[in-house]
Amino acid sequence: MRAILDVILIILDLYVWIIIANVIFSWLFAFNVINASNQFVAMIGQALYNLTEPLLGRIRGFLPPLGGLDLSPIVLLLGIFLLQRVIVLYLYPNVF
Structure with a gap:
């Protein structure tokens, strides 16, 4: 059960970085720092x-x-x- 909670925590950490990347990408796009007509940039966006x-x-x-x-x-x-704090403080210690 702890392995499942560890995987959930890793997925949540990855999603945090995806959200941060999305915010940075939207700023770069809004200020015309990146070229949206580039196929690779458009695919990432x-x-x-x-x-x-x-x-x-x-x-x-x-x-x-x-x-x-x-x-x-x-x-x-x-x-x-x-959610991460709830998992770490309340769920993780109570799992055998």
């Missing part, structure tokens, strides 16, 4: 969007509009950090 948008879209539905400021990645990261 689409992959990041497909991996993060299902959860971020649901969070955006609950957050009020803040005039172009998107706080959904911060809310998602806080939720992931909370």
Whole structure:
């Protein structure tokens, strides 16, 4: 059972890095630092969007509009950090 919890923690860590990469990519795209017409860049952007948008879209539905400021990645990261702490502090010690 601890092995399953370890795998879940690793997956959550990887997803945190995917969210951070998506935020950085969106900033680079918004400020025209990267060329969106490049096929490789577009493929990376689409992959990041497909991996993060299902959860971020649901969070955006609950957050009020803040005039172009998107706080959904911060809310998602806080939720992931909370879930990791619950696993480490409450579930992991009680598993044999």
